[in-house]
Amino acid sequence: MENLSNLLGDAANLMLVGMVVVFAFLGLLIICIELMSKFFGGEIETKPVQSAIRPNSTNDTARSAKITAAISAAIHQHRQK
Amino acid sequence: MENLSNLLGDAANLMLVGMVVVFAFLGLLIICIELMSKFFGGEIETKPVQSAIRPNSTNDTARSAKITAAISAAIHQHRQK
Amino acid sequence: MENLSNLLGDAANLMLVGMVVVFAFLGLLIICIELMSKFFGGEIETKPVQSAIRPNSTNDTARSAKITAAISAAIHQHRQK
Amino acid sequence: MEGLMTLWQSTGLANFVLGQVIMMTVGFGLLYLAIVKKFEPLLLLPIGFGALLTNIPLAGFTDAGGLLHYIYYIGIETGVFPLLIFMGVGAMTDFSALIANPKMLLLGAAAQFGIFATLFGAILLNLIPGFEFTLADAAAIAIIGGADGPTAIFLASKLAPELLGAIAVAAYSYMALVPIIQPPIMKALTNNEERQIQMEQLRPVSQREKIIFPLMVLFAAILFLPSATPLVGCFCLGNLMRECGVVDRLSKTAQNEMINIVTIFLGLAVGSKLSADQFLTVETLGILALGAVAFGIGTACGVLMAKLMSRLSGGKINPLIGAAGVSAVPMAARVVNKVGLESNPHNFLLMHAMGPNVAGVLGSAVAAGILLALV
Amino acid sequence: MEGLMTLWQSTGLANFVLGQVIMMTVGFGLLYLAIVKKFEPLLLLPIGFGALLTNIPLAGFTDAGGLLHYIYYIGIETGVFPLLIFMGVGAMTDFSALIANPKMLLLGAAAQFGIFATLFGAILLNLIPGFEFTLADAAAIAIIGGADGPTAIFLASKLAPELLGAIAVAAYSYMALVPIIQPPIMKALTNNEERQIQMEQLRPVSQREKIIFPLMVLFAAILFLPSATPLVGCFCLGNLMRECGVVDRLSKTAQNEMINIVTIFLGLAVGSKLSADQFLTVETLGILALGAVAFGIGTACGVLMAKLMSRLSGGKINPLIGAAGVSAVPMAARVVNKVGLESNPHNFLLMHAMGPNVAGVLGSAVAAGILLALV
Amino acid sequence: MEGLMTLWQSTGLANFVLGQVIMMTVGFGLLYLAIVKKFEPLLLLPIGFGALLTNIPLAGFTDAGGLLHYIYYIGIETGVFPLLIFMGVGAMTDFSALIANPKMLLLGAAAQFGIFATLFGAILLNLIPGFEFTLADAAAIAIIGGADGPTAIFLASKLAPELLGAIAVAAYSYMALVPIIQPPIMKALTNNEERQIQMEQLRPVSQREKIIFPLMVLFAAILFLPSATPLVGCFCLGNLMRECGVVDRLSKTAQNEMINIVTIFLGLAVGSKLSADQFLTVETLGILALGAVAFGIGTACGVLMAKLMSRLSGGKINPLIGAAGVSAVPMAARVVNKVGLESNPHNFLLMHAMGPNVAGVLGSAVAAGILLALV
Ligand code: NA
Numbered sequence A, B, C: 001m002e003n004l005s006n007l008l009g010d011a012a013n014l015m016l017v018g019m020v021v022v023f024a025f026l027g028l029l030i031i032c033i034e035l036m037s038k039f040f041g042g043e044i045e046t047k048p049v050q051s052a053i054r055p056n057s058t059n060d061t062a063r064s065a066k067i068t069a070a071i072s073a074a075i076h077q078h079r080q081k
Numbered sequence D, E, F: 001m002e003g004l005m006t007l008w009q010s011t012g013l014a015n016f017v018l019g020q021v022i023m024m025t026v027g028f029g030l031l032y033l034a035i036v037k038k039f040e041p042l043l044l045l046p047i048g049f050g051a052l053l054t055n056i057p058l059a060g061f062t063d064a065g066g067l068l069h070y071i072y073y074i075g076i077e078t079g080v081f082p083l084l085i086f087m088g089v090g091a092m093t094d095f096s097a098l099i100a101n102p103k104m105l106l107l108g109a110a111a112q113f114g115i116f117a118t119l120f121g122a123i124l125l126n127l128i129p130g131f132e133f134t135l136a137d138a139a140a141i142a143i144i145g146g147a148d149g150p151t152a153i154f155l156a157s158k159l160a161p162e163l164l165g166a167i168a169v170a171a172y173s174y175m176a177l178v179p180i181i182q183p184p185i186m187k188a189l190t191n192n193e194e195r196q197i198q199m200e201q202l203r204p205v206s207q208r209e210k211i212i213f214p215l216m217v218l219f220a221a222i223l224f225l226p227s228a229t230p231l232v233g234c235f236c237l238g239n240l241m242r243e244c245g246v247v248d249r250l251s252k253t254a255q256n257e258m259i260n261i262v263t264i265f266l267g268l269a270v271g272s273k274l275s276a277d278q279f280l281t282v283e284t285l286g287i288l289a290l291g292a293v294a295f296g297i298g299t300a301c302g303v304l305m306a307k308l309m310s311r312l313s314g315g316k317i318n319p320l321i322g323a324a325g326v327s328a329v330p331m332a333a334r335v336v337n338k339v340g341l342e343s344n345p346h347n348f349l350l351m352h353a354m355g356p357n358v359a360g361v362l363g364s365a366v367a368a369g370i371l372l373a374l375v
């Protein structure tokens, strides 16, 4: 039981220190991000924030773009005949 | 020669045991497959059995499908002009 | 200093031997390539030498070819309607 | 005939031990969850299959010279596989939503209380006879509350390798169960009015911000928490490769082929720890129970923190998004979106929940760093 | 000048040994077969190249610290590479034809007589002075009759690593020669009428059947032949990933990038065993001769078994498809189709031959398990 | 509270050493060059990131058990990673331009004088107090003049591992700086008339020639310079896979996923050698200075050789293309094209410069073989 109460003390201590550090660390990041946005947020992308996970979408859109381009070219040629 | 005839005996034994086990094992699988087909063979795919080895074909068909879709769309747009 | 002059001698020796061997080796390759071209240069590709580094271009050209083929087919079908 | 006898003695039938049969059932259960229920299939399928293989009598998959032995030894004992997965996840993650609204980091912080409360709970379990968790064990179990697979595996492999199987299975199972665990808690802690709050559209984020962000996170970890830098560093490397725009071929490989190959091996290696002697213990039951508690507490704390922020901001924040702070990317964010839509069919919270969601990943990597430093 | 002298003494010219020259010729021969004759190029090209590299005097590719030494040590000695290849092959294999017509498994069983007859033959060769094959050697040689590369390499690396080079080369060479070896045997054992038999179209197979199949095979191996589970397990894992529909990204990587990378290394590592002292022995000649015999006997037994089944079924089975039971996927099935078309230009046997073809893969994995358990 | 104290003692802030701060700045500098200046980003980004990670106090990335320790130990100390990169580069390289005009090999030979002159220079540096380069050190430094990353890393890992970081950074940095270093030298050594010389279109090259070429190069290396065969062999294997047309799936994997994965790890491993104690020495300054000299001398010798060949051929060769002989593929060839266009806007030298460019790769692999054999 001696040992258990020691462990419980350690665990309580870890809980306290842990939550303080997590909040301090992520809080610091908030400040950093806001400072960064002030200095580097100028040049802005045209499209707004979208999906946060995009495993292969880049491929697909690039391919679609190519396909579209190829089709447009083909149809142009076809109309000029 | 003593040793050789021992080896030959071992080899003959292996041949016998081996073929029995191979047939037993694969024969058991036949029974299992037939049982499985009885219980789970209901819900059936529309297209019949095709190529047994298809390294990249899924990719290609998917891509062709996309291309076809893109083309159809393009031609529709083109006709409506 | 004794040691340094030894090293300098070694370095000079390496420089001499090295350049001789590099030239000999690559010179030998010149002769080999010319002999090879004499014997195997007959059957010639239609398109002339192009880019020396093509990381993914094969993919792209193959894909473009497929796209073009698909488009031609689509347009043919479309015209025959 | 003696050949047949030898062969019989070398069958599985003649050598099965009850524990192996049970663990095979567990393995089949994981495959069932993965394939039929579609619960985290990318990991539960290899884990379940690994559990089958590792419990085959005589096959020796985890003995010296066995396939799973090599994979575990090379990839998990070294910590390399979870770090590579983390690199790939970093290359797949878009931090735009978080950069646009950095306060969401507070939700990712609050949800980590699930970790530390579980640590305390694991020590409390020692009151029950049969449990003898050390502080290191408790810390490894607690990280389940981080709701992040690679982090859990990395930490468990360092602090309590003999519990790794149970911890990883619990982590991935509960991550898959997030749509069942979270909604009741979310609804209990919020009223309908709060759940209907619509949030402002997020501002666009520049590429420069996205490039600087991973370096900033890494730099903060370097200064204040070096023990978190293996996880944070790999994650930030992946994210930097993704956003910098000059190494697209590396980024694509990291988020596709590399992560796929490592995922297969990681799953098999984790499955190899589902052997009867290591898994069929009362500790495993404790770990499964604690894991559920951890997810619940994490969700509750995230929601409560969001509620507080909602009050302080004058009702601009929908408290539901706090639930996404546990991470479990992207499942938790989708759950938030779904629960939000139930209250208000025009209220799409997905993008707003992505901020706390990715913040939760950072939060649990930070928590893992603290546990590594102090335990 | 002494530099030039040292350099001369470090040239290949000054250090060549006759055996190395011969083995380089063998290496060039394999490259020729791969590139010009298109014989199994995916493996014979790296094997041939590995044979060149390993026989370079002074280069030390297979000495401690050499590239091929590392590759062999990591991938073959551990058995990891053939198992990964098998996983990829599993992810590439469609068992529909076999599930639709499970009796084809008998053909895959019959063709394995090529293996066990060769084992007997290898021991008989000891009658000729100069041959001293142990039972383990004979078993490793016999597996050539399985007509399956990874299985042969896996078994040889366990039972007779010093014969691995010759065994792998024989296996892949004869697999490439299937279109030359099999047709005469097939024609000799069947009459024209039999060869014209048309078979019924196969029934469609449900996805559920395809998902359960690999698990069922694995389960059978677990119960009755645990020593086959490394091979069968990896194969079934690949096949399960392919069919389950929830881990497509893993399945695609396993059947493309992963198998490609491992194939390059496996080929080089096998080639590294084509060193003069290990390959230029009378044993190699024996192995090559036995390999041809093994393929012939396997083909014949498959055809004879199919003839028997054809009789018993009242002429519903074309006996040609028995030849595909040796495996050599998909070459043997194509040969069956070609020989069938020669007799009846409207008779497409390809799909029907795929059943015995994939059954042959399972059959030789089972045979390998028996040899591992009993030798 | 003692927890907080322990935590403080485990922060980076409390443990930073000046050298680590400086090396982090170097790491950030490399990231800046890679991302903003787009200098060889595929390598400088992972190297820079590795430099950050390796200098984190307490994180232990390069201690036994650390991620970078494993990567370095497995990939660089064995020489495997640079060889795999070389295989991938071989699979990406088209030798048509060189086969069509084999005399270009002389330019690739002449430019290697940059290597051997630098070796002499490195020994001369010993005259300055503080420098104590051995012949092995000097040889490893000299290979920077080969302008080829994998060759430099391979040789340095064999001859002077403690200088590897500085050598690799110098090699990649100067390769990125080729557009700045080369033009002044090219212009100083040629007059405007020479720079305007237009060269005949290259003849088409048959596939057979392209297949035989890598085998021929390998064979020459086997006969005359076995010590170069690890590099030359891997390069030729990659090129043979590319050109033979029967193993396209292997070739594509080698030039995409495989090289990408290895590039990430190679970069990190090189970065791990940028630790303060190994990098912040006077030797590093010497190496950076010698590297610049090496590039300059190599460029000059290439141009002078091209001038000589131009004279002898009656003005059919534009001397600018000699500058491409240093390799730095394909940057140097592009620089030649750009400088040529400045003098004559219709003069496209890119294809003609690819010949010496790829010849330079062979030339430095040969030079590396000589250094390995004689030092
Ligand atoms: Na988390």
Ligand code: NA
Pocket (backbone or CB within 6 Å): E145, E146, E147, E148, E325, E326, E327, E328, E360, E361, E362, E363, E364, E365
């Ligand atoms: Na077989």
Ligand code: NA
Pocket (backbone or CB within 6 Å): F145, F146, F147, F148, F325, F326, F327, F328, F360, F361, F362, F363, F364, F365
């Ligand atoms: Na060079």
